[in-house]
Amino acid sequence: MSVVATRVDGRLVHGQVVVAWVPAVRCDRLGIADDALAGDSWEKDLVESASEDTPVDVASVAEAVSWYREEGLPRRFVLLRSLASLLELVRAGAPVPEAVLGGIHHRTGARRFLAYLYLTRADIEALRELDRAGVRLIARDVPGNPAVDVNRALAEGRLEYDQLPAGTS
Amino acid sequence: MIRPPVPVLLFTHAGLGNGILEAARSILGEIEGVDVLVGGCGAVEETEDRFAAWLEDHQGPVLVLTDLGFGSCCQSARRVSRGRENVGVIAGINLPAFLAVFRTGPHEDFPALMAHLAERARQSVEVYRGGSPA
Numbered sequence: 657m658s659v660v661a662t663r664v665d666g667r668l669v670h671g672q673v674v675v676a677w678v679p680a681v682r683c684d685r686l687g688i689a690d691d692a693l694a695g696d697s698w699e700k701d702l703v704e705s706a707s708e709d710t711p712v713d714v715a716s717v718a719e720a721v722s723w724y725r726e727e728g729l730p731r732r733f734v735l736l737r738s739l740a741s742l743l744e745l746v747r748a749g750a751p752v753p754e755a756v757l758g759g760i761h762h763r764t765g766a767r768r769f770l771a772y773l774y775l776t777r778a779d780i781e782a783l784r785e786l787d788r789a790g791v792r793l794i795a796r797d798v799p800g801n802p803a804v805d806v807n808r809a810l811a812e813g814r815l816e817y818d819q820l821p822a823g824t825s
Numbered sequence: 826m827i828r829p830p831v832p833v834l835l836f837t838h839a840g841l842g843n844g845i846l847e848a849a850r851s852i853l854g855e856i857e858g859v860d861v862l863v864g865g866c867g868a869v870e871e872t873e874d875r876f877a878a879w880l881e882d883h884q885g886p887v888l889v890l891t892d893l894g895f896g897s898c899c900q901s902a903r904r905v906s907r908g909r910e911n912v913g914v915i916a917g918i919n920l921p922a923f924l925a926v927f928r929t930g931p932h933e934d935f936p937a938l939m940a941h942l943a944e945r946a947r948q949s950v951e952v953y954r955g956g957s958p959a
Contacts, residue, residue, distance in 0.1 A: 666869060667897045667900075669895070670865070670895070670897040671865060671893050671896040674893075674895045699904075702900055702903060702904065703900075705894075706894070706895040706899075706900055707895065761867050761868040762868050762871075763868055763870065
């Protein structure tokens with residue numbers, strides 16, 4: 657499979673991704689799977705201009721399934737905006753072995769799991785389904801920081817929505 | 826007290842904007858007409874709402890100085906100011922470039938001011954080797 661990493665990040669392409677993640681995963685293309693972005697040429701141009709030297713492909717989530725069936729080059733780093741998009745990708749048949757969760761920030765109804773990971777009730781349900789589908793789930797904002805095993809947190813009951821603290825970003 | 830020729834927003838990651846402003850005050854004295862907005866953390870929508878509110882409070886030409894051209898602060902600044910020709914966004918800000926804002930002479934128009942500041946920012950990077958220009 658040519659996909660070398662999959663990341664959920666509400667900002668998609670930004671400083672942490674360009675400076676830290678792209679060299680860490682040694683990708684030669686970014687693949688953004690996002691329905692809204694795929695239909696907005698101005699936003700596509702904005703994201704492409706933000707990626708520095710790494711070429712960017714933008715596709716709908718359904719179209720991005722094909723990236724996971726490619727073999728060999730290019731080494732593609734796939735970015736998704738939300739856990740809902742990741743779940744949609746997996747439901748559509750993409751064989752995603754592992755996903756890194758970082759930069760899912762506070763919004764209405766979200767509760768704090770980590771400083772960079774705020775989850776709604778629907779997010780946690782999505783995580784449970786991804787866990788059952790066999791996706792290894794890791795929370796990590798930047799490569800130099802420790803990873804948090806999300807599958808384990810689910811198994812140990814540390815990701816119960818009602819027990820997570822409310823809070824703002 | 827010194828003021829920039831147009832209102833300025835330092836829209837940067839973490840403490841960079843406040844650090845640049847503090848350093849500039851140590852050189853120029855009291856400064857007014859400059860605000861700081863921290864981005865790159867928290868929800869993008871919240872940051873963009875704060876930026877939009879700042880723009881609402883500052884009609885007419887304004888300068889938005891951001892750090893990384895590929896960073897979320899710059900992307901937010903561009904997204905929110907889309908179509909507003911009197912909002913100038915300059916990425917790659919550093920202390921010399923910020924100080925240049927206060928050292929500009931009169932300019933015929935806002936685009937000329939933007940171009941002047943961008944050029945000053947580019948020229949502010951200098952390289953020395955063994956203590957001499959490389």
